[in-house]
Amino acid sequence: MDQDFTWIAEPAALLARFETRPARIGLDTEFIRERTWWPQLALVQIAVHDEILLVDTLAPGTCEALRPILLDPAITKVMHSASEDLIAFRRACDAVPEGLFDTQVAAAIGGVAAGAGYQKLVAEILGVTLSKGETRSEWLRRPLSDAQLAYAADDVRHLFALHDHLRERLEALGRMDWLKEDCARMRDTACSDALERWPHLPIRAAQYLDGDGQRRLLRLLRWRDAWAREHDRPRTWVLDNDLAAGIARANPADTGALKQLLDAHPKAPRKLGAELWTALGTPLADEADAPPIRTEERDKAAVRRLQDAVAARSAELGLPDGVLASRRRLESLLDDGDWSVLGGWRRELLVPTLAPLLPGATQGLPSGGSTV
Numbered sequence: 065m066d067q068d069f070t071w072i073a074e075p076a077a078l079l080a081r082f083e084t085r086p087a088r089i090g091l092d093t094e095f096i097r098e099r100t101w102w103p104q105l106a107l108v109q110i111a112v113h114d115e116i117l118l119v120d121t122l123a124p125g126t127c128e129a130l131r132p133i134l135l136d137p138a139i140t141k142v143m144h145s146a147s148e149d150l151i152a153f154r155r156a157c158d159a160v161p162e163g164l165f166d167t168q169v170a171a172a173i174g175g176v177a178a179g180a181g182y183q184k185l186v187a188e189i190l191g192v193t194l195s196k197g198e199t200r201s202e203w204l205r206r207p208l209s210d211a212q213l214a215y216a217a218d219d220v221r222h223l224f225a226l227h228d229h230l231r232e233r234l235e236a237l238g239r240m241d242w243l244k245e246d247c248a249r250m251r252d253t254a255c256s257d258a259l260e261r262w263p264h265l266p267i268r269a270a271q272y273l274d275g276d277g278q279r280r281l282l283r284l285l286r287w288r289d290a291w292a293r294e295h296d297r298p299r300t301w302v303l304d305n306d307l308a309a310g311i312a313r314a315n316p317a318d319t320g321a322l323k324q325l326l327d328a329h330p331k332a333p334r335k336l337g338a339e340l341w342t343a344l345g346t347p348l349a350d351e352a353d354a355p356p357i358r359t360e361e362r363d364k365a366a367v368r369r370l371q372d373a374v375a376a377r378s379a380e381l382g383l384p385d386g387v388l389a390s391r392r393r394l395e396s397l398l399d400d401g402d403w404s405v406l407g408g409w410r411r412e413l414l415v416p417t418l419a420p421l422l423p424g425a426t427q428g429l430p431s432g433g434s435t436v
Contacts, residue, residue: 069116069217075129078119082133086112088140089133090223091161093149094203094216101296103148105156106203111142111220118216122206127157137162142223144168144182150254160254164247167223170230173242178384186222189229194218242409249407259289262354266392269309271357279351280344281312287343291336303333303340311344355399363398369421370394377417388414397422 072078090111095103108119108130121127133139134153141161143149145168154160171185172178183194201212208216234240263285264270270278288303295302307329316322319341326332326340333340374389381388388410389397396405401422403411 069118069213071120071213072117073120073123073126075125078117078126078129081112081115081117085136085139087138088142088165088224088227090142090220090227091149092143092216092219092223093152094201095148095152096202096204097148097298099298099301101293101298102155103152104204105152107208107216109216109220111223116217116220118213120206121156122204131157131159134159134161139163140165140227142167142227144185144219144223144226147250147254150251154254160251162251164251165227165231165243166247166250167226167230169246169250170234170243172384172387173239173246174230174233174237175382175384176230176233178387182219185226190222190225192222194222245408259286259293261350263289265355265357267305267309269306269313273309273313273357277312277315278354278357279347280315281309282351282354283343283346283348284308284312284340286348287340291339301331302336304331307332311340316344355396363395366398366421367391367394370398370418373417373421374414377414381413 072081090109092109093105094107094109095105097103105121105127108121108126110117110119119126119130121130130153134141134157140163142165143161144166146161146164146166150160150164167182167185168180171180171189177185177188180188183196186192186194195215195218201215203212231240234243262282264278264281267281270281273281284303285305285308288308289299291297292299292302307325311322311325314321314325316325319337322341322344323334323337326334326337370389371391371394374394375385378385378388389406393405397403397418403415406414
């Protein structure tokens with residue numbers, strides 16, 4: 065096949081393309097995460113000037129050569145749905161890209177589509193149909209196939225055209241600052257070492273536990289997530305949610321009872337039984353602050369009122385559903401009364417709309433905000 069990209073496996077060849085720094089690059093990654101906590105970076109695709117570079121990050125020195133490019137704030141990094149790519153860069157290159165322009169976020173803020181995939185956005189805005197054939201490919205193998213290489217190149221081929229279209233749209237709407245804020249928040253999240261504070265809340269089985277059982281579940285999941293990250297294993301390989309909920313419900317009286325529960329499950333972490341037992345019985349300093357588990361019926365009418373108000377405000381602004389505030393964020397706001405869950409520009413827009421429905425919510429109000 066005719067190649068319209070350049071394979072880069074030498075740091076010097078990569079750096080030569082950046083002797084004159086471009087104003088922008090299109091950027092994407094291919095990584096594997098099925099067997100690890102951290103993504104394993106396998107390939108970086110870069111659109112720069114009139115070239116597409118496929119950078120072999122398994123080749124010695126290429127990640128180190130990428131680092132100053134990623135950290136240069138003068139180079140706009142045009143990416144699509146970048147959150148996991150940022151983590152992959154942090155892990156492999158010790159760098160989270162500066163100057164991010166995320167086309168998925170821009171499309172949502174611009175009223176084009178919320179959560180649209182790259183192929184869908186390219187088709188909708190540019191009228192180009194892209195193949196999805198290598199989405200779940202084995203990117204760590206070498207050599208990569210012609211189909212893999214073509215698919216990888218396509219992932220950055222149209223980013224500049226999307227960038228031009230969406231930037232013009234956001235500038236016309238006066239929403240570039242919204243995008244910058246959301247991209248900065250995405251980057252801060254990738255830089256953070258914080259684990260999910262309340263990992264038990266989304267688990268359906270948690271609503272059937274009493275208060276003590278919910279706290280036991282929280283302890284197990286906090287321990288599970290910390291252990292999985294430290295040892296670079298998927299969390300469900302360490303302790304899956306159903307087994308964690310079952311242990312929390314059973315409240316084993318001693319290590320023997322816990323062993324019986326683990327022995328009944330073929331994928332249970334038997335070798336970690338002692339650590340699991342310690343975690344189960346060790347109270348967390350902040351567990352009393354955990355918000356209540358929300359059942360399907362609890363405050364259903366209140367959540368619906370908030371959703372309807374947000375939907376009306378979204379319609380006024382021409383924003384797709386879910387861009388201003390997801391149901392989960394509204395539930396958190398209802399539980400905690402803390403406006404900071406909505407973030408900066410969203411909070412500014414929604415305080416006047418939602419404050420009459422939440423007279424007790426006062427934390428995290430924007431400057432000059434009021435709940436009256």
